[in-house]
Amino acid sequence: MTILVTGGLGFIGTNFILGHLAAGGDRVVDLDLATYAGNPANLAHLPDGEHLLALGDVRDRALVDRLLAEHVPRALVHLAAESHVDRSISRPAAFIETNVVGTFTLLEAARAHWETLAGADRDAFRFLYVSTDEVFGSLAPDDPPFTELSPAAPNSPYSASKAAGDHLVRAYFRTYGFPAVTTHCSNNYGPYQFPEKFIPLMIINALAGKPLPVYGDGRQVRDWIHVEDHARALSLVLEKGAPGESYNIGGRSERANLEVLEAVCRVLDGTDPLPVGRHMDLAVHVTDRPGHDRRYAVDSSKLEEGLGFMPGYSFPDGLEATVHWYRANRPWVESVTSGGYREWMRTHYGMEG
Ligand code: NAD
Numbered sequence: 001m002t003i004l005v006t007g008g009l010g011f012i013g014t015n016f017i018l019g020h021l022a023a024g025g026d027r028v029v030d031l032d033l034a035t036y037a038g039n040p041a042n043l044a045h046l047p048d049g050e051h052l053l054a055l056g057d058v059r060d061r062a063l064v065d066r067l068l069a070e071h072v073p074r075a076l077v078h079l080a081a082e083s084h085v086d087r088s089i090s091r092p093a094a095f096i097e098t099n100v101v102g103t104f105t106l107l108e109a110a111r112a113h114w115e116t117l118a119g120a121d122r123d124a125f126r127f128l129y130v131s132t133d134e135v136f137g138s139l140a141p142d143d144p145p146f147t148e149l150s151p152a153a154p155n156s157p158y159s160a161s162k163a164a165g166d167h168l169v170r171a172y173f174r175t176y177g178f179p180a181v182t183t184h185c186s187n188n189y190g191p192y193q194f195p196e197k198f199i200p201l202m203i204i205n206a207l208a209g210k211p212l213p214v215y216g217d218g219r220q221v222r223d224w225i226h227v228e229d230h231a232r233a234l235s236l237v238l239e240k241g242a243p244g245e246s247y248n249i250g251g252r253s254e255r256a257n258l259e260v261l262e263a264v265c266r267v268l269d270g271t272d273p274l275p276v277g278r279h280m281d282l283a284v285h286v287t288d289r290p291g292h293d294r295r296y297a298v299d300s301s302k303l304e305e306g307l308g309f310m311p312g313y314s315f316p317d318g319l320e321a322t323v324h325w326y327r328a329n330r331p332w333v334e335s336v337t338s339g340g341y342r343e344w345m346r347t348h349y350g351m352e353g
């Protein structure tokens with residue numbers, strides 16, 4: 001048996017595929033364009049019999065049709081996306097192309113493929129759309145967490161493009177009976193995350209003694225989940241989720257950004273002390289992100305009570321392990337922080353990457 005995964009060279013895709021194979025899961029065909037955020041070296045050690053890389057674009061209908069016809073996957077797990085909110089603010093077009101047109105292309109191709117299946121194969125086929133809690137917008141401090149019934153209220157071009165995918169997936173289930181399932185996960189952290197995102201950026205800048213740019217007052221709240229817990233939840237939803245349903249995935253771990261940064265700095269003060277002062281002294285408050293969502297929090301009781309999910313990592317343990325992963329994997333960090341990354345650091349923060 002085979003599953004088709006998109007975006008397997010990225011942060012969550014890499015962790016999902018490694019977890020899926022370690023659990024004895026079926027072969028993975030991985031459609032990925034290897035953008036700046038996708039790293040072929042992450043999975044290069046896997047034999048083709050376990051992980052076959054198909055380099056290409058999710059918008060390429062002919063390629064997607066060929067992969068579906070050749071490998072006849074039992075499921076498609078759609079992770080590929082442009083995923084960084086700040087980039088969506090400065091250059092939104094790629095987000096519409098990949099996240100909206102790409103998701104539409106995959107839905108069309110997968111629906112045509114599913115319609116050729118019969119009997120048990122047709123009943124078992126699943127399309128898993130990996131969406132985000134950001135589609136629900138921003139919460140006030142005392143609001144209850146997002147549920148699956150929270151209305152869509154995206155505030156950035158990124159979250160709007162992901163919400164467009166949500167709507168398409170819903171419409172394909174309602175109109176065609178196409179067996180699609182959606183997940184909305186909160187902020188992930190862990191190994192292989194591209195260091196434009198908050199936690200790895202803070203770790204590698206702190207290790208280099210560089211400024212730690214905190215947007216605005218740093219009191220924005222995110223609900224952090226370790227990426228391996230997210231990956232396990234995706235496997236659970238793939239096997240047991242009901243077509244047409246959506247499932248929230250959260251870490252039960254709301255933290256303000258400054259609190260997260262202090263925790264990162266505390267670990268590094270112990271392992272890599274600065275000659276003078278503490279790592280937290282490197283923090284600088286910079287101009288806030290336009291339209292910055294103040295708080296995300298996710299109610300995952302449907303997943304927990306319905307499918308038996310529980311996050312395995314506590315945030316302090318997961319964060320400490322993540323800091324150690326970046327300390328121990330400097331060659332990986334160097335391989336992904338070359339030309340394009342330096343350019344992003346210069347244009348977005350006015351600092352050398
Ligand atoms: P990422 O940016 O690390 O990886 C994205 C991957 O998609 C890369 O390998 C990239 O090469 C690939 N890709 C981009 N455009 C493509 C295209 N046109 N065709 C084929 N491949 C393409 O992203 P991530 O953080 O791993 O997120 C994966 C998915 O999970 C995304 O859909 C994102 O919206 C969702 N998500 C992420 C988080 C998070 O905290 N990171 C939380 C919830 C949901």
Ligand code: DAU
Binds near residue numbers: 133198201
């Ligand atoms: O909630 C799920 C989402 O989490 C995913 O859908 C997105 O793909 C993922 O990127 C993430 O979005 P955020 O915008 O929450 O993550 P980011 O790591 O960019 O920022 C986390 C918080 O840290 C946010 O409040 C902005 C802040 N921040 C971020 C950066 C990069 C800073 O203060 N300084 C920074 O330099």
